[in-house]
Amino acid sequence: MAALLAALLRIGFLCRKELLALLKEPSSRVILLAPALVQSLLFGYAATFEVTHAPYAVLDQSGGAAAAEVLRRLDGSTTFERTATLRSASEIAGAIDDGGALLVVVFPADFERRLAMGVPAPLQLILDGRNSSTAAAASAHVGTIVANFNAARGAFQPVTLERRIWYNPNLHSSWGIMPNLIAALSMIQTLLIAALSVAREREQGTFDQLLVTPLTPMLILVGKAIPAILVGLAQSTIILLVIRYWFGIPMHGSPWLLYFGLVTFTIAAVGIGLAVSALSLNMQQAMLYTFMIIMPLMLLSGLLTPVRNMPQALQIATWANPLRFGMDLVRRVYLEGAGLRDVAIDFVPLVCIAAVTLPLAAWLFRNRLS
């Protein structure tokens, strides 16, 4: 018991030292906390696939009332904004190439006639494919507007599709990305700080002084892990608050479960960082290894593109990616209100990663000599 107390006390000293070194200078504090705030705000606004006020140009070769009606609906929507009315087909290339128009709506000359005859009348859309997601979204919007036009004209629709959306009634694309940022953004810096921690001491020569003291590698490890975890949690909290209160995305799950998951995730991330740090002989190496690791971790986590879309081999590889499970856990708890049983499976890989990397780091402390 006394030994445990003594150990805890020493960990306390280690944490205090580490936090002082991290937070002493005002500029260090700013670098640790401001990016989370700034990034969550910026990316929250940027991360949308929605099309609003998309500039479009129109070439009406039919000149009829139906075309005018369709255009009235297009102009009346907030999705589209007419920037140009073209007079000939030769102007289409110019309208799109310069990026002025995202799409050009072309009513062929026989549009009116075909409708009057009761025959399907094609409406041409020419889209700028340089961003295919936006193009697809714009195309879908036009499709909806046209469908409404068809319905208003009394066209017969034998089957209507009734949609109901869980958790995100207006299907905001940003709602799908932002809860992911809680885990993703904080992982970047947490991983880097953990990765640099030991390397910095090695480079400055203080690590030897630490190893000469009665502190065991395990104690040193815990003393480095805890401050990094605290920083990570602070960042996650900032992002969470921005998402909840600034962007107003409702949280359906239990905050306790959310934080439990975040803590486990952060521990796994810090474990990887410390293993990298113990392996590196100086800060340059630590930083480079971190960059190398962060890329695949971020890209293969499901942050921007679903894991489901990846080839099978890569999907298996993501089982070693804490971000995938951390993000999944946080999003399911936040947006879907998932309970412990639903997300329990996510904890398993996180715990495994932590259980492998932390002891490895401790072993490398002593045995990694230049």
Add this chain to the structure above:
Amino acid sequence: MTEAAIVATGLCRAFPAPGGAAVQAVADLSFQTRSGDLVALVGPDGAGKTTLLRMLAGLLRPDAGSLSVLGIDVAADPQAVQDRISYMPQRFGLYEDLSVAENLDLYADLHGVRTEVRRERFASLLAMTDLARFTLRPAGQLSGGMKQKLGLACTLVRSPALLLLDEPSVGVDPLSRRDLWRIIDRLVRDEALSVVVSTAYMDEAERCAHVLVLHEGRLLAQGTPEELRARAAGYTFTAAPAPGMAARALQARLIDARDLIVDAVPQGGAVRFISVPGADAASLRPLLDDAVVTVRQEELEDAFMMLLRERQRERGAVPSAQVRERPAGNDDEAPVIVVRDLVRRFGDFTAVASTSFDVRRGEIFGLLGPNGAGKTTTFRMLCGLLPASSGHLEVAGLDLRRARAEARARIGYVAQKFALYGSLTVRENLQFFGGAYGLRGAALRARIDATLAQFGLDPAARSGELPGGFKQRLAMAAGLLHEPEILFLDEPTSGIDPLARRDFWRTITALAARGVTIVVTTHFMEEAEYCDRIAIQDAGRMLALGTPRQVREQAAQDGGAAVDDMDSAFIAIVERGRRAAGTEAAA
């Protein structure tokens, strides 16, 4: 007519301190130096020597006053000054990935040294620094002292009009120091070089034409060495202790009597001391006991100590006895440190070749040797930081590399390079290391306050920004917080001014008297005299082992005259060893 090399008038420079108040590094400094002169800057740590040199080099702008170097106003056109001077900072930044030769080439190119001149210049520089064998080795793999020598060589790739050296001989062994000064002397003589060198070695200051004594940013005194020496005339003596009494013990007694004795230092088995002016012989008698006192010639160091003592405020008392009382071990007891056939190889380079020695409890053991001899490597093996390639070593009966963590609580280690957290304050560093060693609460606070007072440290100062000597003191303080039984000190006094060195050794001898075992390395050969036994290593091999007297005798035999100071003894032994190795290699 020799024009002025440097004209300084009313120089002032302050730095903002963390608390908000400014620290006046240089205050109202005015002096002149003549071209072709060798000028020494001496003074305790934090006196402003580095700040002054940086201002001379155009790297810092004075807050007030005017400074002209070689006739150029430094503040107005620093680049013009930099084109004509060479400056060696206290810690010369070498490119660690580049080899010795590549570093030299780089600086030669940057300074525009022509190729014809370069070859001859490099040859003499490499010979002087004894780095000719290492031209292809990456600078990062050199030992601390060798790096310092290489830094000096890179500074001397060309002969500028003015040479600025900031403590060039810190960490440099006596052999190389001697060679270094040979080159500087030659440069001054042959090329009419003006040199300003800041140094903590008084014997170096003696060779200079002009000496400036700085203290807390002000000029305390200036003049030729003779003029300054005169201040100590009549107060300098040597006391040979009565038989049976160690010189160290007499020295301790003398130096503790602060109102009668300005300074006392062991040398050659006796004790040199300076009496306070006005102290009469009668009051000194009880201190000296049966010691035989002779008058001696005054030296610059004596004058310096007197000047400083006049100005120095009283330091805290020598640490009181909170340590477990344990008498010094006798011969029957097992040695506390055992080293047998210790070898350490790095690839095909043998850093330590089959070293063996013992250290008894309560002993002060000195490990001496030129740079690159393997001292730091041996230390690191003893502390458990580095595994031995082969051989046997024991510290307090344990192999520290495999020992449980608690065993490490009994030793203290002060590294050669500053190894504490630069961004933390002095107090925070001490709190951490005290806590790491298991101190806490009131006990921790008490120990911290005691060491702060003992070493004269400002608790709120940022550790990374302390002057070099204060950093050493802080490192010592951190090593002593937990009152270890065994203390490893790797060049603990390099860069510290003579005053602080005395106090430091007083602390060490007091600790030894209480049974603490101390293993120390140093380049100040007179400090070897504080040791009970010393060992001299070179190129990983043990050349001499014994008491200081025995080593001096060993140096004297076989061709040398009677050697009464450690410096010459050291040089003699090492050179003899190298000649022997050379003949072995040739045979």
Add this chain to the structure above:
Amino acid sequence: MSGGAAGFHRRCRALLRKELRQMLRDRTTLAVGLLLPLVLILLFGYGLSFDVKDAPVAVVLEDTSPTARDVTAGLAGSPYLAPVWTPWMDDAVARMRRGEVAAIVRVPQDFSRALAGGGARVQLLLNGADPTTASALEGYVGGAIGTWAGHRAGRAAGKEAAGGIVQVEPRIWFNEANTSTWYLVPGLLVLVLTLVGAFLTSLLIAREWERGTLESLFVTPVRPAEIVLCKLAPFLLIGAIDIVMCLLAARFLFHVPMRGSLSVILVSSMLYLAVSLLLGLAISGITRNQFKASQVALLASFMPAMMLSGFVFDLRNVLLIVQVVSQLLPATHFMALVKTLFLAGDNWRLIARECAIMLLYVGVLFTVTCRTLRKRLD
């Protein structure tokens, strides 16, 4: 001896030699500089895709008549959907909660009757937590059902459309294959150069400050501009190799068309590389501390390039301040240029404008970095 063009050349040669040596001896930097692009190329090309394929969709047939089965048969044929049939709604809901299926298609019990009567309904439940997939699924399911309805209308002679209906025919320019790979891979070039620039150079100057080598350098005749130039040069070399790697991969591995002229692509890539490297140097020079520099470099490079440069998200219509930030990023300009050059072709107005902006960045960043190396220690 120290002035003039001769001095400049000699000093630059010496510094260049030093930087090259340091770079070549630092194996890790070299390895990462050449490996990271490779890793990214593979990840982007094979790992990332916005295209929904084989999305698992639960199909609940509460009406087991042949008509109902017929409706949903069309779902199985779609390459985008992978239907999972289950008879009970509760089961489907549980699966969706567990994340096993992305949507639920429910054909209610009265479907066939309602269809005969004039209007039937099919329910589609989507998981809004993944809005992108949800929108896409809505489109595919709606399309599959609409096609079925169209065929049925064609077969059933009785029911006539009351008039023509408008059919949308989309044509996507520049990305005829309509795969996200085509627009991800050009963005890859931007990302690789942004990251390479950030991590290759961001520790260089900070390391020299921390090790004290700059103080020794300052008192030589070397000028700040020379130091910066010589730090830049070796990494332009590595970056050039990376550019070639990316272009080769784009052309031969991913078959992304390169409709613009190759020389323009190369020149503008080198220009952006210089911007990226200088940004790293500037960060290094300003922070003077490796720990901070690496954090700032990572934060300023990766996520902004991913999120704010127009790579994935079209930022035409977001909040003004976000657009401003996006326009300030050099990555945004190069991204626009690269996408056009690859997928559209040479557009000289665009080329001129974006290259001018990048040149401006080079000038500004170079000056800033030089200022941080002013030979003053205070």
